[in-house]
Structure formats: structure tokens, C-alpha cells
Amino acid sequence: MMRISLHNLSKYFGDVKAVDELTLQIQEGEFVALLGPSGCGKTTTLLTIAGFYRPTKGEVRFSDRVVNDLPPRERNIGMVFQSYALYPHMRVFDNITFPLKIKKVPKKHWGTKATEVAKLLEIADLMDRVPGQLSGGQQQRVALARSLVKEPDLLLLDEPLSNLDAKLRITMRAELKRLQKDLGITTIFVTHDQVEAMTMADRIALLEGGRLQQVGSPEELYDLPATLFVAGFIGTPPMNFVEVSLEEVEGRLFVTTEHFRFPLSNGIAQKVHRMATSREVVLGVRPEDITIGQGKIEGEVYVVEPLGRDTLVTLRIGALGFKVLAPPRFRVAIGERVQLAFSMERIQLFDKATERSLLL
């Protein structure tokens, strides 16, 4: 078992700062997602942890040992690639036992070890096939088996689910999570899919432009996003944003726009008082935190999209558009005028200039 810590990790390619001053601690047995849009530096980070890239600055530590200069083969890590990267000329059995062969584990142990992981991943009956004869899901299991057979201290997964079809992805999400918990191997996985990160990870590190935006449990990132970027990236449908200004009237803080105005709750007002440096702020409200049919704000229904489990309603308040999640079978006509209310304890406020949350 291993703790991983990244200390001011930077990786530059020429002038491009792929990863910039990344500091992150990963505990023993933790399942951590590196999440972000393409080009955010998440894969570079993973490849640096694996040892394929040498950090330009900063350190990678495996349980207190600095491993910047340790080649990948000496790090005892398992890795599953997006393309699975099986050896196409070898049978499944030979693929799985390849790490043992290279490590010069005596041949008599190969069978038992391979059977053990193959059973775990339910691929015992595929041992004599070659990768070309396997489906995507089976290839992934073989790749996982190959990475687990050497009992690694750390497991790295690069976009593990993105080559699977939608249905299999949901199954594998749960299975991977269960497998990780059963084995207790410290695991880092890279994904651009926030749902994958939310569902599987103990903690998510969200990156953008090579910089760490926020790290925390899925709930923390969802309920209290540290930056505008995090707020917009996490959650579907995404959070609604409105540029508003703050006004203080008789000791109470109000949020005002052309179209509506409401007072902040005491708890939020206190934090905003402490943090705000300017009156110009961005208000964020999640679609499920708006209720239609009550409240003082008035809007007009623009479009209604039934999603089965709930109904997505797009409202217009003047020139502003809002997405609202309403209960299933919610019936409302396009063009109808409705009342709406925000859940006051769940709104987010961000500094317009720095894009940082005012509620932290």
C-alpha cells in the first residue's frame, strides 16, 4: 500500500505549461479521480506519476520517497490505458503473465497467479484467445488483470471507461469501484467525464489549464465549488449563472439584477461580507435548487424537456435564461408565466474578477 504526494509538480513542454504547481496528497487505499476537460493536464499528471515524464519542477513522492528519477519499471505500479494496449501477438494468458515473465517470477507460479486474477475479473474462459478476438469490455478486463497480476502498490487508470458502450460503462463503473474497495489498492484514474468521477472516486481533483482548481469529495465539489469553473463543470444540467451586484440596505445584503432582487440568508451574508472585494459578483444556482410555482421572481417558460425521471424546464427572466429541474410529469405550457424561488441556502456566489467562490 502506498501514499502518493505530488509537491508543486510542474511539467512544461517547451513554453506550454501542461501541469503547473500541482500539490496533491493521496492516502493509502484511496480512489482519486483526476478530472478535467481535454488538455487540462490530467493525463500528463498521470504519466508523470507513472514515470514516463520527468517533472520539470517539483516532486512525486511514493510514501515519502522521492521517485522523480525512478523509471516506470521500478515503481511497481499497474496501469490500464485507454486503448488497453494489450500485446496483440500474445494470447490472453501470455498477456496476463507477461509482467511475471519480465520480473522472472518462476514459471510454476504463473498459472496460479493468472487464474486468481482471471477469476476475479471473470475472464478465466478467455485464456487461449488473442486480443483481436475479444470485445472491448473483455479487452479491458484482460488489461486490468495484467495490471493486477503483479500486485502493484498503485493502480493508474487512463480513461478506463471511455472506449466502452454506454450501457457497459455504467456496469463497469460500479464493478471498478467495488474491485478497488475489495483490493484496497491506491488508485488514480483520469477522466473527462464528471459523472464517472462523481460516481467512482473517493475524492476528485479537478484540473483546468494545468492548474488544480479544487480537490475534495464529490459532495464537496458539488455543494461548494471553489471556482466558477468547478461550478460549471460539475453537474448536469450545468449550474445557472447570472451576473449580479451586491447591495447593502439597512444592514442586509441583497442580490440585485434588472429583473429580480432578494436578500441573502444570514449565513451566506456573513461569508460574503468577509470575502467580497467588489460589488460585482456571479450568482450560481443549480437547476434542482429552483422551485417553480412559488416565490417572488417571475419568469416565462421557454421550452419543456421531459427526461423521464424529471422534467427540464428552460425559463426566461427578461434576457436571462435559467434551466430548472421540475418534478416528473410537470405540465406547463410554453410562454406561460410562472413564479419561481431559489433555495436560499444552496445558492453560490463568485467574485466576478477572480472567479473564486465567496462562500469558502
Added chain:
Amino acid sequence: MWARARQWWNKVASYLVLGAVAAPFLTMYVSFFLRAFGKRMYLGVVPKEFGFANFQFLWRPIAWGLEQTTVWTALGNTVFFAVTSALAVTIICMLAGYALSRIEFRGKNFFLVLQLFLHAVPGQILLIAIFFLLFYIKLLHKIPGVALARASLEIPLGIWMAKGFFDGIPWDVERSAMIDGCTRFQVWYRVFLPLVKPGIAAVFIWGFLFAWHDFIYVYTLLPGTIKLMSTLIQSLLATEVIDYGYLAALSLIYMIPPLLLFVFLQRALLRVPVFGGKGV
């Protein structure tokens, strides 16, 4: 009706044109075979009687001037020469191709361009320098030495060929092998070489054929007493009376080994591994 006739004519016309272009080559091959197996020729073109009379050299020594050898010695020398040269080309190109495909180092692009440039240099202009080089390292007049010198002519383009094959292997496969514990050399040997088998066969055949057909290096750098097939045929041409039937039969034998090599290696040439998944 007319449209049909026109279509028919178009077809016939294209066959006629293609036939006319192919005719000189076909004539050459046909007369070559006829001569090899024909006993005596009518007007120097039509054989009178077929038989293996021209193939007597298979069991009799071949003489030129005051010296003699057998076709088997010459064939053996040629195989030794071509295989040595092809092995040198293959080993060096496979190592260099991997390095140039996967490892970043200073001057890499310059090196690659230089190879193309070297390929454009005719081998003959290097003969004098190679003569002295082989002389100083005591490999002059020896088949392995000349084979290595001959290999150096095919290595530049062979490196490009090999690099192309390695370029086709996804990076993830290489990284996977390194994670699994391979050193760079083990990645090359255990994972990449099996994956580029068609490439190895192609480079080997490439090296073999050029060495097999070589005349100028063999003629210049080997003593007259060591005959390869090409120099043996040349020495028969240099006699006063040229027996064309004999020459054709000898040339036929000269052609067979490269054809056999193709037959044996074509399976390897066609076996291309399949990489699965996106982003490869």
C-alpha cells in the same frame, strides 16, 4: 447497338495498348526460358529440341581461362554473401529504426535527413574508400567483409523502412511494456520485434536482394578466385565464344533462391497484427 460496339472497342483497345507495352518484356522472358531448355536454335530464336543439355554445369565444373569452379561453390558463396549482408542490414535497421521512432535525442532529424542523402549517393563512388577501409581492418578479399560493406548501402533507406514499421505501434503498447517491467531493450526485443515481423521480413528481403544481385562490389573487392554467381556469369560473357543456352540456364539457377525466399517469407510479410481500441 452502337454504344455496345463502342464499349467493346474500348475494351479491346486497352488490351492492345497494354499488350504492346508488355510485349518486349514477355518476349525477353519467353526467349530466356526457351534458350535455357532448348538444345539448338533455329535462326537463334526457335529451339529445335528441348532438354537439360544446357544444365550440365550442375554436375560438371565450370572453367574460365585456366581456372575452374563449380556452380555449387558459386551459389554457396552468393548465399553466404547475401545472407550476411541481409542480416547486417536487418539487425542495424531494426535497432536504429526503433531508436529513431521512439527516443528523442539531439540531431535526430538531421540524422534522418542524412540517411536520405546517403541513400542518394551511388555505391560506386565509395569503392576506393571502402577498399582501403577493408584493407586496414583486414577484411578485404573476404566475403563477410565485402558483405558488410555492401550492407552499408542499403542501411540508410532500410532505417526509414524500419522506422515506419515502429511508428505504427501505439505509444500505449510501449508504455504498457515499460509498466510491466521491461527495459528499453526488452520493449524492443520482447514486444516490438514480434509486432513488426512483416517489417523484419521486408527489410531482410530488401537487404538480401540487393546483395544477391550485386556485381560491382563483389567484382572489385573480392579476388578473381572467389566467384559469386554474378561474377561467374560475367566471366563467361568475357570469353570469346558465348554459349547463350548455357548462360540462360545458369541465369535461371541464379534466379531461383530469391524466388524461394519470397515464397518462404511471404507469410511473414502478410501477417500484420491488429491493434484494438480508440486513440491508437
